[in-house]
Amino acid sequence: MSELVKISIDGQEYQVPAGANLLQVCLDLGLMVPHFCYHEALGPAGSCRLCAAMVAPSAEKPAQLVMTCMTKVSEGMVVKIQDPYAKDFRRGVIEYLMLNHPHDCPVCDEGGECMLQDMTVLSEHIHRRSRFPKRTWRNQYLGPLIHHEMNRCITCYRCVRFYREYALGKDLGVFGSRDRVYFGRVKDGVLESEFAGNLVDVCPTGVFTNKRFREVYSRPWDLHTARAICVHCSIGCNLLPGGRHRTLRRIKPHPHKELNRFFICDRGRYGGEYVNLYPRQTRPTIAGTEVGFREAIHHAATQLRGIVEQHGTKAIVALGSSRASLETNAALNLLFKALGAEPQIVYYDSDEEYAAVRLAASLTTSRAITVPTLVEMEKCDFVLSIGGDLTGEAPMFDLSVRQAIRAGAAFFVISPRAGKLDEFARSVLRVRPDALAQAVEKILQALSNPAETIAPEIADIVQALRSAKKPLFLCSAIHGDVALIKATYDLAKAAHQENRPCFLAYYYPAANSVGVALANDSLEPTKALDLLRTGTAKAVIAVEHDLATFFGNLENAKGILEKCAFSMIVSSVDSIPPDMATVWLPASPHYLTSGKFVNYEGRVQHSEGLSLATPLTDGPADLLLSLIEDLGKSALLEQAQYSDIFAVAAEQNVELDELTAKDGGIFIRGQLRPTDLMRDSSPSLPKREMIRWDIIQTFGSEELSALAPPIAELAAPARIEMHPDDMAQQNIAEGDFVPVPDTPSMKLKVVPNPNLARGTFAVPRLPAHVASQVPVEVQA
Amino acid sequence: MIPETLRKELSDHCAHYPSRQVGLIYVLQKLQEHYGGWLPDEAISQAAEIVGVPEVEVEGVATFYNWFFREPVGKTVIVCCDSVSCYLCGSEKIVEHLENRLGIRIGETTPDGRFTLLPVVCLGNCDRAPSIMVGDRLYERVTPAMIDEILANAEMLAEGKE
Ligand code: SF4
Ligand code: SF4
Ligand code: FES
Ligand code: FES
Numbered sequence: 001m002s003e004l005v006k007i008s009i010d011g012q013e014y015q016v017p018a019g020a021n022l023l024q025v026c027l028d029l030g031l032m033v034p035h036f037c038y039h040e041a042l043g044p045a046g047s048c049r050l051c052a053a054m055v056a057p058s059a060e061k062p063a064q065l066v067m068t069c070m071t072k073v074s075e076g077m078v079v080k081i082q083d084p085y086a087k088d089f090r091r092g093v094i095e096y097l098m099l100n101h102p103h104d105c106p107v108c109d110e111g112g113e114c115m116l117q118d119m120t121v122l123s124e125h126i127h128r129r130s131r132f133p134k135r136t137w138r139n140q141y142l143g144p145l146i147h148h149e150m151n152r153c154i155t156c157y158r159c160v161r162f163y164r165e166y167a168l169g170k171d172l173g174v175f176g177s178r179d180r181v182y183f184g185r186v187k188d189g190v191l192e193s194e195f196a197g198n199l200v201d202v203c204p205t206g207v208f209t210n211k212r213f214r215e216v217y218s219r220p221w222d223l224h225t226a227r228a229i230c231v232h233c234s235i236g237c238n239l240l241p242g243g244r245h246r247t248l249r250r251i252k253p254h255p256h257k258e259l260n261r262f263f264i265c266d267r268g269r270y271g272g273e274y275v276n277l278y279p280r281q282t283r284p285t286i287a288g289t290e291v292g293f294r295e296a297i298h299h300a301a302t303q304l305r306g307i308v309e310q311h312g313t314k315a316i317v318a319l320g321s322s323r324a325s326l327e328t329n330a331a332l333n334l335l336f337k338a339l340g341a342e343p344q345i346v347y348y349d350s351d352e353e354y355a356a357v358r359l360a361a362s363l364t365t366s367r368a369i370t371v372p373t374l375v376e377m378e379k380c381d382f383v384l385s386i387g388g389d390l391t392g393e394a395p396m397f398d399l400s401v402r403q404a405i406r407a408g409a410a411f412f413v414i415s416p417r418a419g420k421l422d423e424f425a426r427s428v429l430r431v432r433p434d435a436l437a438q439a440v441e442k443i444l445q446a447l448s449n450p451a452e453t454i455a456p457e458i459a460d461i462v463q464a465l466r467s468a469k470k471p472l473f474l475c476s477a478i479h480g481d482v483a484l485i486k487a488t489y490d491l492a493k494a495a496h497q498e499n500r501p502c503f504l505a506y507y508y509p510a511a512n513s514v515g516v517a518l519a520n521d522s523l524e525p526t527k528a529l530d531l532l533r534t535g536t537a538k539a540v541i542a543v544e545h546d547l548a549t550f551f552g553n554l555e556n557a558k559g560i561l562e563k564c565a566f567s568m569i570v571s572s573v574d575s576i577p578p579d580m581a582t583v584w585l586p587a588s589p590h591y592l593t594s595g596k597f598v599n600y601e602g603r604v605q606h607s608e609g610l611s612l613a614t615p616l617t618d619g620p621a622d623l624l625l626s627l628i629e630d631l632g633k634s635a636l637l638e639q640a641q642y643s644d645i646f647a648v649a650a651e652q653n654v655e656l657d658e659l660t661a662k663d664g665g666i667f668i669r670g671q672l673r674p675t676d677l678m679r680d681s682s683p684s685l686p687k688r689e690m691i692r693w694d695i696i697q698t699f700g701s702e703e704l705s706a707l708a709p710p711i712a713e714l715a716a717p718a719r720i721e722m723h724p725d726d727m728a729q730q731n732i733a734e735g736d737f738v739p740v741p742d743t744p745s746m747k748l749k750v751v752p753n754p755n756l757a758r759g760t761f762a763v764p765r766l767p768a769h770v771a772s773q774v775p776v777e778v779q780a
Numbered sequence: 781m782i783p784e785t786l787r788k789e790l791s792d793h794c795a796h797y798p799s800r801q802v803g804l805i806y807v808l809q810k811l812q813e814h815y816g817g818w819l820p821d822e823a824i825s826q827a828a829e830i831v832g833v834p835e836v837e838v839e840g841v842a843t844f845y846n847w848f849f850r851e852p853v854g855k856t857v858i859v860c861c862d863s864v865s866c867y868l869c870g871s872e873k874i875v876e877h878l879e880n881r882l883g884i885r886i887g888e889t890t891p892d893g894r895f896t897l898l899p900v901v902c903l904g905n906c907d908r909a910p911s912i913m914v915g916d917r918l919y920e921r922v923t924p925a926m927i928d929e930i931l932a933n934a935e936m937l938a939e940g941k942e
Binding site (some may be wrong): 176185186 | 790824835836837839840843844845846901
């Protein structure tokens with residue numbers, strides 16, 4: 001706690017932290033001082049001149065008109081916000097700021113949450129005196145996410161300060177001077193930053209508004225809101241979705257002081273729109289024929305019971321979901337119990353993912369490593385990004401790293417393919433996907449043997465790491481590289497010193513990857529596949545898990561499902577035809593249902609569901625619970641208190657040996673022992689000449705958001721990237737079609753990428769439903 | 781397109797400074813000269829590339845200063861101060877007179893391409909208001925009567941340059 005000082009504001013005494021920003025102090029005390037350019041995350045600029053108050057250093061000294069946002073509090077300070085001179089000054093400032101404003105509030109999309117309206121009223125500017133013509137602007141096309149309406153600008157500079165200074169974006173600027181200052185791009189075009197959507201919140205007027213929200217008229221006060229958790233990556237940003245009638249209208253960040261603070265990425269802001277479109281088949285079906293919910297559930301219960309009776313307790317395999325809540329997965333586990341069957345649940349799409357995610361999650365939840373919050377990342381002075389592209393794989397990590405870079409952190413990258421952050425790196429190690437772990441081990445060796453001479457390509461990293469006060473390692477657990485997870489852990493452990501703690505954060509494929517990693521009912525994907533292929537398992541249940549992705553493609557999925565005596569899909573996205581399964585149960589999607597998710601830190605967060613008019617169906621957990629009821633096992637439900645994290649964990653068979661409450665969430669500790677997982681970590685793969693690398697795109701690679709129209713519009717085209725030297729060597733020309741490694745049925749156009757490691761094919765990861773729509777090859 | 785020699789000269793110039801972007805104004809001045817008195821779009825991208833800053837930065841500078849032009853201008857540019865002191869001392873009359881003499885409105889260029897008439901913020905010459913600039917010459921305490929002489933002078937100067 002910092003030292004307190006005594007100050008007086010409008011005759012009242014207050015104790016406030018010494019040196020704090022006077023404007024923030026007033027706002028925190030609930031004393032509204034009109035302001036525009038000051039923003040808690042962006043800091044003061046002193047440019048709008050609206051936050052003026054009379055301030056004297058002490059009662060004896062004369063007071064002066066100052067900008068409160070540019071003033072630090074000090075002992076004995078006397079502040080007069082309501083001083084007539086200051087009030088008059090503020091009234092004058094806002095009158096100027098409003099000179100050219102179009103007064104188009106009735107049709108403005110900011111209406112109802114407009115800071116300009118609030119500040120104008122607060123500053124008591126109620127009568128317009130100016131008779132001069134207003135200057136007007138031409139607006140720009142800024143892409144599918146943001147609408148531009150320059151006439152409303154009051155030149156507070158918040159937008160460029162966020163976009164250029166905070167997010168380090170390059171394509172939004174300020175042009176002109178005097179009363180013709182313009183905020184926009186050099187030319188019309190899609191804003192490049194993945195964080196551009198924050199302009200909507202940062203701009204205090206209606207210049208930058210949410211293009212999707214304004215599509216269907218609604219005032220913000222008419223929205224139902226809920227406090228939700230983002231489902232599109234493993235960070236778990238806090239969100240405030242707003243819905244009306246039957247649809248989700250928009251998503252805003254919900255401030256969280258350790259995680260996303262005021263901002264979110266555009267995948268989170270615009271990705272939720274898929275819930276308005278899915279599931280498309282909203283009635284349950286039995287073998288493709290529409291039936292009522294009760295009938296479908298009863299049919300499923302009878303069939304499943306029959307299968308267990310006939311074929312034994314190991315006859316059912318289920319796909320759980322790392323993007324569904326703990327409750328949904330726990331309900332699936334409970335269903336096995338109700339059936340008297342052995343839970344055989346698989347959460348992952350490959351054995352590599354299974355091994356890597358579980359090891360990373362166990363290191364996280366067993367506290368073998370110190371995992372930073374997003375805000376802690378911003379304060380690190382050394383950042384090493386390993387084995388992934390932060391912008392695509394953990395977008396808000398990218399924004400936090402940008403803050404560290406702004407503060408002077410030494411930033412390094414080890415990855416097979418260039419990402420957007422590379423330009424800020426002191427050095428980049430471009431290595432093949434199968435050589436990532438080795439590269440990290442090399443650094444570890446150099447670090448632990450100071451006597452040896454260091455290989456030149458890692459010298460910078462080792463040196464910076466040695467002198468760093470707060471080192472941070474960020475490592476991807478998305479590409480299924482268990483050796484890399486271990487190597488990074490070893491490095492972080494070696495770098496960890498008594499007086500210099502080291503941070504390490506892994507990031508994962510899905511919003512609840514860490515949550516499901518803790519379940520010990522988890523089956524390895526190949527084992528599950530074997531059970532199904534050999535016919536040992538007679539039934540398959542998929543809950544919020546895309547079957548085409550799991551089985552590689554739609555044909556494989558169809559083949560397996562046909563072989564099974566019974567199959568059931570419980571899903572909020574019918575990305576595969578519902579009639580492929582015996583029973584299809586449409587579930588209501590995320591944002592409309594509630595549940596808990598465990599983020600990359602092991603923080604358990606509850607996501608509330610929006611209650612919109614007449615929901616068409618229940619959430620997946622509730623549907624599964626209805627099935628359990630139909631089986632006559634309601635008693636089981638009573639044991640399970642699904643609002644209680646302890647009960648959920650117990651159902652998941654996670655023995656929690658410790659739970660700690662920390663600001664804004666509960667942290668989970670799993671019983672998964674990292675040492676056990678390290679022992680059986682898979683042997684290294686045989687060396688191949690060319691190896692595949694999945695490009696995880698901010699837009700288009702994540703399963704759910706890829707279904708949202710604005711995100712789909714921004715997705716880069718499917719392609720196969722190769723290093724130009726490899727292309728020359730293999731006689732491949734730009735534009736040739738080449739089979740995708742590991743998916744030879746698919747051929748994609750080759751695009752040269754000099755910023756790709758040699759020996760690598762880079763292919764965007766596409767959800768199965770998107771991949772199936774990619775034109776495979778143009779026939780000559 | 782700009783000649784390679786010019787590109788090199790400008791790039792070398794930027795290298796003199798601890799931070800290359802210090803050279804931006806100089807680069808824009810030279811490019812404006814090269815393009816005959818204004819900065820077309822391609823000059824903006826060229827400057828960005830030479831100096832090594834994003835285009836928005838260059839456009840910001842090019843539109844901020846009064847003597848960079850993003851549209852073609854006449855041979856002689858006349859700027860009239862419209863800030864407070866000059867306004868109080870009758871700048872409106874001066875503008876009106878210039879408009880009548882040149883047959884254009886403020887912000888326009890004469891059809892023969894000789895003159896462009898623009899408003900400008902305070903020229904820092906308030907004690908001798910109203911002030912205008914014709915090309916790089918400053919005129920003070922301007923009266924409508926002075927305008928004709930000033931214009932004749934300017935035409936002479938412009939022709940002399942040719
Ligand atoms: S566009 Fe908005 S944020 Fe930017 S200067 Fe204008 S009012 Fe401020
Ligand atoms: S960073 Fe991840 S959790 Fe945060 S808003 Fe973006 S997709 Fe959602
Ligand atoms: S908020 Fe203080 S000057 Fe704008
Ligand atoms: S007001 Fe015209 S020169 Fe200053």
